[in-house]
Amino acid sequence: MALTPVEIRHLSPPRAKLGGYRTAATDRLFEEIAASFEDVWRERADLADKVEQLETDLTRFRELESLLRTTLVSAEQASAQMRDQARREAELILNQAHGEAREVQRKAHAENERLEHESRKLRSQLQEALTALGGPEQAAAVERNGEPATPTSDTAAPGEERSWNGLPDTGAVPDANAA
Numbered sequence: 322m323a324l325t326p327v328e329i330r331h332l333s334p335p336r337a338k339l340g341g342y343r344t345a346a347t348d349r350l351f352e353e354i355a356a357s358f359e360d361v362w363r364e365r366a367d368l369a370d371k372v373e374q375l376e377t378d379l380t381r382f383r384e385l386e387s388l389l390r391t392t393l394v395s396a397e398q399a400s401a402q403m404r405d406q407a408r409r410e411a412e413l414i415l416n417q418a419h420g421e422a423r424e425v426q427r428k429a430h431a432e433n434e435r436l437e438h439e440s441r442k443l444r445s446q447l448q449e450a451l452t453a454l455g456g457p458e459q460a461a462a463v464e465r466n467g468e469p470a471t472p473t474s475d476t477a478a479p480g481e482e483r484s485w486n487g488l489p490d491t492g493a494v495p496d497a498n499a500a
Contacts, residue, residue: 326359
């Protein structure tokens with residue numbers, strides 16, 4: 322049977338008719354036992370309160386740990402999703418850039434073909450015109466050099482302008498600074 326400190330204080334052992342016990346010493350002993358037991362009882366109550374507080378804290382920390390784990394998992398998933406999305410966007414941008422580069426290259430190649438065709442056409446027309454105007458030697462010069470031969474008999478005077486075929490340009494405007 323468990324006794325409380327108050328019960329110990331009011332405990333009075335039965336007294337024997339002969340001899341009995343020494344009342345003062347026994348009462349002091351009971352007082353010391355009661356005081357000691359009272360201290361232990363208080364400590365036990367304090368420790369019980371502390372255990373209850375620690376259990377409450379433990380529950381709170383477990384909930385916090387669970388929340389942190391959930392947050393960490395969510396952050397890792399978000400990070401993986403963002404990384405995947407960035408990779409997909411980079412691939413898309415790269416594919417678009419490659420497509421645009423191919424388109425630019427195709428257009429440049431087509432433009433080059435067009436210009437070469439136009440150049441051949443213009444050379445042919447030039448050759449026909451020179452043949453018609455100046456004879457076969459002008460046409461042969463165009464074939465060899467890609468440019469018409471300039472007449473050697475007509476040397477240009479300083480400041481005199483010549484036309485595209487090397488002949489003096491009669492419609493040229495005189496240079497105002499030359500005078």
